[in-house]
Amino acid sequence: MIRIFNHYVPRMAFILLLMEVALLLASAGLASLAEARHALHPGGGYWSALLFALLTVLSMGTLGMYQSDFRLHPGDALRQTLVRIVPALLLAFCLHNLLVHALPGLHAAQVGNWTFLMGGGAVLLTRLLLFSTVRTERMTERLILLGDGALAQECMELAVSKQGFQRFHIVGCVPVAGERRQVAASCLLPDLLPGGQSLLELARTHGAGEVVVSLGDRRGGAYPVRQLLECVLGGVRVVDASAFFEREACQIRIDTLQPSYLIFGGGFDQSxxxxxxxxxxxxxxxxxxxxxxxxxxxxxxxxxxxxxxxxxxxxxxxxxxxxxxxxxxxxxxxxxxxxxxxxxxxxxxxxxxxxxxxxxxxxxxxxxxxxxxxxxxxxxxxxxxxxxxxxxxxxxxxxxxxxxxxxxxxxxxxxxxxxxxxxxxxxxxxxxxxxxxxxxxxxxxxxxxxxxxxxxxxxxxxxxxxx
Structure with a gap:
C-alpha cells in the first residue's frame, strides 16, 4: 500500500494509473500525428491530449477499474476490462466534447476516433500484461500472523480476500500461549519456544517481509516484545492488527480497539x-x-x-x-x-x-x-x-x-x-x-x-x- 494524504492506496493501482495516463497521452499524440491535425500545436493538441487522458482515467475510475477487487485471473481480467473500457471511453468522449464546447477557453481540440481506439487498445494491452506479471510469486507479499485466535483468523480472511491489486501469501500463524485457537492446524508455524527458532529467523526462513500482531489479549507474559523488536531491527515490518485492517480494509475495528490507538495514531485533522x-x-x-x-x-x-x-x-x-x-x-x-x-x-x-x-x-x-x-x-x-x-x-x-x-x-x-x-x-x-x-x-x-x-x-x- 501507498499512503497518500493519510489514505492507503493499493500500490499496483497507483502504478497502473500512472502507466495508463502516460499511455493515453502518448496515444493522443500519436493519433494527432497520424491524422495530421493539431500535431505539436501547444494551444490545441497538448491540452486535448491531457484532457483526454484525465477524463479517461476518471471514467475508468467511476466504473471500478482501479478498485482493489478488480480480478487478476487472465480470463476475468480480459472480460472485465473489455466490458468496462468501452463505456469508459464513451463516457470520456462525451465529457471531453462537452467541456470543449462549454469551456472554449481551454483551447482544447476535439479528439478523433483514432485517439480513442489507440487509447483503449493501449489500456487493454497494459492490463493484460501487468495482470499476468502480478500473478507471479515475486509480486506476492508474504506475511506471518502472530497469534492463532479469532483475530488472527479474521486477519487471514482479509488477506486471502485481497484478490485484486494487492495480494498476500500467508506463511502461517505463530501460536501464543493463552490464545483460544481458531485457525486450522495446517496454518500453524512452530511455537516460539526457548532454544528454538526466533520470530526473526522464522520470517527470514520463509521469506516473510511483515509480521501482523493479531493477539486478542496481550496482558499475559507470553507476549514476545523482545522478539518483535528484533524483527523491526532486522528489517521485518511489524504491524498491529488494527493498523492492518485500517490499511487493507479502510476500517478501524472497534472490537479490539484501544483508546491509545486513536489518541496517538495521528489523523483527525480539524485545522x-x-x-x-x-x-x-x-x-x-x-x-x-x-x-x-x-x-x-x-x-x-x-x-x-x-x-x-x-x-x-x-x-x-x-x-x-x-x-x-x-x-x-x-x-x-x-x-x-x-x-x-x-x-x-x-x-x-x-x-x-x-x-x-x-x-x-x-x-x-x-x-x-x-x-x-x-x-x-x-x-x-x-x-x-x-x-x-x-x-x-x-x-x-x-x-x-x-x-x-x-x-x-x-x-x-x-x-x-x-x-x-x-x-x-x-x-x-x-x-x-x-x-x-x-x-x-x-x-x-x-x-x-x-x-x-x-x-x-x-x-x-x-x-x-x-x-
Missing part, C-alpha cells in the same frame, strides 16, 4: 485549512450536482406528486456535528403514513412502505439530492458519515463503543461507509458502517473526498446498496 478546503469542496460539488441534476430533480418531483398526491419533500430530524439536531431534506420515497404509529424503524429490504416511484429514486439515490440545501446551509458536508436519527443515536451510543466519535465532524450526503457497505438496517450493520466512518473521521482529506465522490458515481451507476 482551519482543512475546514476551509472542505467547505469550498462542499459548495463546489453541491452546486455542480444541483445544476447537472436539475432536470432529474424536476422529473422526480412530478412523479412523486402524481403517484399519490402527497408532499414531494420529506423532512426528518437528524443528529449532526457535536450532537446538534437539524432537519434533513429528502424527496419522499415512502407513503405519507409510513410511521403512523410514531415508532422509528430502519428501512428493510423490499420495505412495503416504499412507493413505486420511491423504489426507483432510492435505487438511483435521487432521493438524496435535496440534501444539497443542507450542505449550502452548513448543516452537512458533501462527504462524511451519514446523519442518523436521534432515537437510533441514543440507542447506538449506549451499545456501540466509540459511536459518538462520528459526530466530531459534519455528516455527509455520501460517505465511505455508503460506498463500501450495503444499506444498514440493524445494530450489526451500524457497527460495520461505524468502522468505515471512524476511518474517514481519522483520515479525512480532500483526496479521500474526491475518491469517495468517484465511488459514489460508480455505486449510483451500478445501483448497489439501496433499499
Amino acid at each position: 482551519f485549512l482543512r475546514a476551509s478546503v472542505k467547505r469550498t469542496f462542499d459548495l463546489a460539488a453541491s452546486a455542480a450536482i444541483c445544476v447537472a441534476a436539475l432536470p432529474v430533480m424536476l422529473l422526480a418531483a412530478l412523479c412523486i406528486a402524481a403517484e399519490d398526491g402527497g408532499p414531494v419533500f420529506y423532512q426528518q430530524e437528524r443528529v449532526g456535528k457535536d450532537g446538534r439536531l437539524f432537519r434533513v431534506l429528502k424527496f419522499r420515497s415512502m407513503r405519507s403514513d409510513a410511521e403512523g404509529d410514531g415508532k422509528p424503524r430502519w428501512a428493510a429490504e423490499d420495505d412495503p412502505r416504499v412507493t413505486r416511484v420511491g423504489r426507483w429514486i432510492r435505487k438511483l439515490r435521487i432521493d438524496e439530492l435535496p440534501q444539497m440545501l443542507n450542505v449550502f446551509r452548513g448543516e452537512m458536508s458533501f462527504v462524511g458519515p451519514r446523519p442518523e436519527r436521534a432515537y437510533f443515536v441514543e440507542r447506538l451510543g449506549q451499545d456501540v463503543p466509540y459511536y459518538n466519535v462520528r459526530h466530531s465532524i459534519k455528516p455527509g450526503v455520501t460517505g465511505l461507509a455508503q460506498v463500501r457497505y450495503q444499506y444498514g438496517a440493524s445494530v450489526n450493520d451500524a457497527v460495520r458502517k461505524l468502522q468505515y466512518d471512524l476511518y474517514y473521521v481519522k483520515n479525512n482529506s480532500l483526496f479521500l473526498d474526491l475518491l469517495i465522490l468517484i465511488d459514489t458515481v460508480r455505486v449510483v451507476l451500478l445501483g448497489k446498496g439501496s433499499r
Whole structure:
C-alpha cells in the first residue's frame, strides 16, 4: 500500500494509473500525428491530449477499474476490462466534447476516433500484461500472523480476500500461549519456544517481509516484545492488527480497539485549512450536482406528486456535528403514513412502505439530492458519515463503543461507509458502517473526498446498496 494524504492506496493501482495516463497521452499524440491535425500545436493538441487522458482515467475510475477487487485471473481480467473500457471511453468522449464546447477557453481540440481506439487498445494491452506479471510469486507479499485466535483468523480472511491489486501469501500463524485457537492446524508455524527458532529467523526462513500482531489479549507474559523488536531491527515490518485492517480494509475495528490507538495514531485533522478546503469542496460539488441534476430533480418531483398526491419533500430530524439536531431534506420515497404509529424503524429490504416511484429514486439515490440545501446551509458536508436519527443515536451510543466519535465532524450526503457497505438496517450493520466512518473521521482529506465522490458515481451507476 501507498499512503497518500493519510489514505492507503493499493500500490499496483497507483502504478497502473500512472502507466495508463502516460499511455493515453502518448496515444493522443500519436493519433494527432497520424491524422495530421493539431500535431505539436501547444494551444490545441497538448491540452486535448491531457484532457483526454484525465477524463479517461476518471471514467475508468467511476466504473471500478482501479478498485482493489478488480480480478487478476487472465480470463476475468480480459472480460472485465473489455466490458468496462468501452463505456469508459464513451463516457470520456462525451465529457471531453462537452467541456470543449462549454469551456472554449481551454483551447482544447476535439479528439478523433483514432485517439480513442489507440487509447483503449493501449489500456487493454497494459492490463493484460501487468495482470499476468502480478500473478507471479515475486509480486506476492508474504506475511506471518502472530497469534492463532479469532483475530488472527479474521486477519487471514482479509488477506486471502485481497484478490485484486494487492495480494498476500500467508506463511502461517505463530501460536501464543493463552490464545483460544481458531485457525486450522495446517496454518500453524512452530511455537516460539526457548532454544528454538526466533520470530526473526522464522520470517527470514520463509521469506516473510511483515509480521501482523493479531493477539486478542496481550496482558499475559507470553507476549514476545523482545522478539518483535528484533524483527523491526532486522528489517521485518511489524504491524498491529488494527493498523492492518485500517490499511487493507479502510476500517478501524472497534472490537479490539484501544483508546491509545486513536489518541496517538495521528489523523483527525480539524485545522482551519482543512475546514476551509472542505467547505469550498462542499459548495463546489453541491452546486455542480444541483445544476447537472436539475432536470432529474424536476422529473422526480412530478412523479412523486402524481403517484399519490402527497408532499414531494420529506423532512426528518437528524443528529449532526457535536450532537446538534437539524432537519434533513429528502424527496419522499415512502407513503405519507409510513410511521403512523410514531415508532422509528430502519428501512428493510423490499420495505412495503416504499412507493413505486420511491423504489426507483432510492435505487438511483435521487432521493438524496435535496440534501444539497443542507450542505449550502452548513448543516452537512458533501462527504462524511451519514446523519442518523436521534432515537437510533441514543440507542447506538449506549451499545456501540466509540459511536459518538462520528459526530466530531459534519455528516455527509455520501460517505465511505455508503460506498463500501450495503444499506444498514440493524445494530450489526451500524457497527460495520461505524468502522468505515471512524476511518474517514481519522483520515479525512480532500483526496479521500474526491475518491469517495468517484465511488459514489460508480455505486449510483451500478445501483448497489439501496433499499
